[in-house]
Amino acid sequence: MIPDDATLTTTGTAPEGGGRVLILACGALAREITALIRLNGWDHIDLQCLPAILHNHPERIAPAVDAALADHQPEYERVFVAYADCGTGGALERVCAERGVEMIAGPHCYAFFEGVEAFADRDEITAFYLTDFLARQFDAFVTRPLGLDRHPELRDAYFGHYETLVYLAQTDDPALTEKARRAAEALGLAFERRSTGYGDLAPALAAAARG
């Protein structure tokens, strides 16, 4: 069962199942990874999620992953870290190298959902991105931490140089698209929806599943 979004944002989840391979993932990817596990019948894979809100303090991601690996790596034949660099400036890559585990290539999930190369080619510096998870958790990741609920007048200090909110959609969900559109409106940005599916996440997990 997939935990609710609030749990995935703030708490994370312990490893579940009796598999041989552990995917240690960002909570923001729980639904997509669970869907891929089900779709492919990867019964040998367990999933553990760390709190997605770690992204609001990227310097905390590598230590959190390191601690989770220390706790659970010995219980598994193999662990795959379902994070990209995610603003850690190479710190997560160093942790994974030290512990001998693989991780997802690329700077962040926006890039691997769209495809790392395609994302880089776009070179969009004035785009603010949402994924399915972030569209659902927009208030928890953007509105409240930035104080926009209390001080909407700060909006342009944060977003004045952005032009477009790009919703990278993993699923085709009109209600979620509407949420993302409203987020764009709240930030005073143009709206664009791109259907990405799971992008590079699917082959990365398939490789991890095969070993």
Next chain:
Amino acid sequence: MADEDDDLILSELDDEELVAQMFDDLYDGLKEEIEEGVNILLERGWEPYRILTEALVGGMTIVGKDFRDGILFVPEVLLAANAMKGGMSILKPLLAETGAPRMGKMVIGTVKGDIHDIGKNLVSMMMEGAGFEVVDLGINNAVEKYLEALETEQPDILGMSALLTTTMPYMKVVIDTMKEKGIRDDYIVLVGGAPLNEEFGKAIGADAYCRDAAVAVETAKDFVARKHNQMSAQA
């Protein structure tokens, strides 16, 4: 705090009480009250530079410390900065007229690919508050833009800012280009931004990494003083 201050009349406070109240108002991000406080002090004959340093910079220093200690967060700092900006906009033209001390000159901008300027704006404001002349190049600056500004403005300091791990390596491009052109040592290069650290600053060849606006001001003052000392020693 707000309730008990509702009936407070700023003009009835003596100077010391007023400055203390302005510290509180800055902390609470109350722009109009800060502007009123600045005007009252001007009417009482305070020099603009004294108002800037004692009332505004003094108050903002407390905000900076509490931000560093995790008591205040970015939204509160932005509101405080906005209030200080209100006060500074009254003082700025007067500072020029009254010949306030000049600490030095800085050219600052966010690097190519980076549009996040909250940190850069805070540094600019606090540097101005400390008596530096600041030439703000804005966002998304290519190396050519920095070099052109160094040539035309002849500052003491070059400041570069980045929020993204993907853009911060560009600082090295700028510094390396300065080295190639033989002008690196003509300037003090300070770098800052959330994902940077001291190690990164050293690795790219900056003079210093500044973790926040207050540190930037102190570092800038130190380096400018050292530069002047060196120049006097050579003279």
